Amino acid sequence: MSKSNVHRVDVHFGDCDPAGIVFFPNFSRWMDEASLAFFKACGVPPWRELLATRGIVGTPVLEIHTRFHKAASYGETIEIQTKIESWAAKTFVHRHRVRRGGDLLCEGTEVRAFVMRDPADAARLRAMPVPEDIKALCT
């Protein structure tokens, strides 16, 4: 059984392009928000705190794949349903479904890795094993 969270987004004028519809990179931005909202809903502390206490910088994306079905525009509210589809040693796969009421607007996956600051060079980030306690919170 997998946990799932719904992140709500109000679409604003400035999110839309001259065609009057959401400029598509904003969906990636909102899926990123939805990822964080998912972890928060599961009880995982903010990265800021995990960076200070455990050196965990966050979960940058390694790969994104999104299919766009319908456009959205300003004045509308959309909902992003997010879950974790699978876990690997250092990575996991998010699935996001973006809906406006009954309409599926777009859906996609993100492959993300847990990363920490490289102890030898704080300017570098490196992948780390998925923290078991965080995985447990999200499953």
Add this chain to the structure above:
Amino acid sequence: MSKSNVHRVDVHFGDCDPAGIVFFPNFSRWMDEASLAFFKACGVPPWRELLATRGIVGTPVLEIHTRFHKAASYGETIEIQTKIESWAAKTFVHRHRVRRGGDLLCEGTEVRAFVMRDPADAARLRAMPVPEDIKALCT
């Protein structure tokens, strides 16, 4: 033989997130810029003009797929090499490779459709056959 174009982007402070690296949706934004730069380099007029003269609104994305290999940060210049990998009746596939010097930072495809305003309802967009003259310019 396929045409190819290189779009250069200077990465700025505001493009980066608290981890100090480019916030990934910006890569989608820059690939969108690179798509337009590709058409321009091929001699295709701006959408604004094609909307007025032929009702062509643009080429919204139907699907994106991006793999991220290395991070970038502000003060760096990146180059996006863009071509059209294949054409279908109403859609085509872009391939973008994003490099910083010799490093491949990320690469991805976009499936895009040519769309026009629906004559029966100007608020709706609908896919249209790929215009042969535009295809010829880009090949």
Add this chain to the structure above:
Amino acid sequence: MSKSNVHRVDVHFGDCDPAGIVFFPNFSRWMDEASLAFFKACGVPPWRELLATRGIVGTPVLEIHTRFHKAASYGETIEIQTKIESWAAKTFVHRHRVRRGGDLLCEGTEVRAFVMRDPADAARLRAMPVPEDIKALCT
């Protein structure tokens, strides 16, 4: 007596810069959202509808002036209190106060004009008298 509206914004990771705080142009973006939310709360239809029915494109800014007192970061919720401070023949002045709990983060004014498409050249925008019915709704 002037109407006032509160627009709530959740600050997200991607809104913040490498210093870990909100990248300041986002405050202008959120004040723009707050302006629209103000009109909506006053019962003014969306610009999309007013464009179709009355040729009103919206209320672009002519001037902004913002003072930043405290920083905000992701994971926080901020509230923007918006009102109209004064009306002129074709323009009006918004005042926005951005708070996080009891803290005033920033405050500013926007001078905005009502604009319509130029009947002689649809690509051009021109200022128009403040619509009396809209003014009445907002006062």
Add this chain to the structure above:
Amino acid sequence: MSKSNVHRVDVHFGDCDPAGIVFFPNFSRWMDEASLAFFKACGVPPWRELLATRGIVGTPVLEIHTRFHKAASYGETIEIQTKIESWAAKTFVHRHRVRRGGDLLCEGTEVRAFVMRDPADAARLRAMPVPEDIKALCT
């Protein structure tokens, strides 16, 4: 005599809103880029480096004031001319003029402070005296 720098920006589709013109917070974003470009042109090292070597985080804005005269749209190139208008003990005032060819699109000032991490609490930023060597480079 004050130094001055010109920062060039290509306006892209995604920078524009449903009215077909640049969404105004982007001008603040570009002025921020222009500020950094100014310091770079004057020979000041990137903040990333100054943070590591001297604890200087950057020059966040305390106040912005912008007047918008003409709109810009995608496909256009704009130029931002930036200088420092005055210096105070811990702050300075930037003036930016944004032009497209001979047209002045907008102009504005930014009051900025030099800030460092608070030695007692690295999560806090505090204003610091303007570094004399940086001031000398910029004058």
